[in-house]
Amino acid sequence: SRAGGKARGADGDSTDCCLDANHTIGLMRQSLVLDGGLQIDGYSTWGGSVVRDDDGVYHMFASRWPRLLGAHAWVSSSEIVHCTSRSAHGPYQLAGVALPRRGREFWDGMSTHNPNVVRDPSTGMFVLFYIGITYDFAAPSSAEFVNRSQYEVAWNSKRAGVATAQSPFGPWSRAVQPILTPRPGRWDAAITSNPSAVIAADGSTLLLYKSIGAPYPERTYKKMSFRIGAAVAKSVHGPFRRLLDDGPALRWRGNALAAEDPYIWRCGAQFHLLFKTMGAIPSLKLRSGQLVYTTSPDVRNWSAPQLAFPKELTLWTGKSMTVDRLERPQLLFADDRAPHIFSHAFFGAVLHGEFRNVVQGQAAHVCVD
Secondary structure (H helix, E strand, C coil): CCCCCCCCCCECCCHHHCCCCCCCCCCCCCEEEEEEEECCCCEEEEEEEEEECCCCCEEEEEEEEEHHHCHHHHHHHCEEEEEEECCCCCCCEEEEEEECCCCCCCCCCCEEEEEEEEECCCCCCEEEEEEEECCCCCCCCCCCCCCHHHHHHHHCCCEEEEEEECCCCCCCEECCCCCECCCCCCCCCCCCEEEEEEECCCCCEEEEEEECCCCCCHHHHCCCCCEEEEEEECCCCCCCEECCCCCCCCEECCEECCEEEEEEEEECCEEEEEEEECCCEHHHCECCCCEEEEEECCCCCCCCCEECCCCEEEECCCCEEECCEEEEEEEECCCCCCCEEEEEEECCCHHHCCCEEEEEECCCCCCCC
């Protein structure tokens, strides 16, 4: 197997996303870079996704929103920003706003969030998959966003979309409509969210997404769980069709898993997936809220999920730190070392909107040839 090299993000058919795992899958090892990642004064940040350009510059796309608006204002006030660094682990510096608010008449006009950046090997274009939100109430501007009914209205409008550019600096061309919409009466009737894509050499695209069986308020009193689906298209622009018409794609032993935050990549003929559990899997000793790892040859049949990250992380100094939880993992395969894993860490300050992007480097046992 090989590591690093040409793969930048998730180049579909490339075997350069492979690591020598000695034919075993074990716990990922990581070193936490507390002075890396992304922090922007006055803003909460979320969901860093990184791609390397042809000059060796690293470009992170992440969501931000004013910290004074509180933790829940991502749904009303998030925008996707572009940041750069000469080092994969950062720190990343703000270069500009990639997808700003553009008006409530657009499907993504009031909030853009959860980016996943990929280089299209068939065109060389930079591709941003993301979620867009719109709503008809006044956007919060000077106080914490606490209106629950408004939150639910905005949340219900979440849709997956795509934007493309010849350069990570833009300009970005945004799709007129979402690339994937909910299906009334199905398991994914509420939203299409948290996209993660693999683009093959011919431009064909596999898209994983999160959804749930009903929007607010129904999803609350029915106690529904998030699931992960898959869709495919001949290009990043679609049209996308569901890989499975009868249910979610992420299953184990015939049961759809309660999950969110998928990150998928391909190594040869095998697909690899990191995701966050949204329910326990007692037979595997997995709890809700953990980042786990699984593989599949066809995005239909998955291996037994295994814990990918413990909550106690090792710093580059050799000391350790325990985080409350890790979310929205995304990988960067950029050199001959193990991949850089970008995740979101909660250090106990989430109620005050103190989100941090952190970087865990040196993951091992990721891919089996």
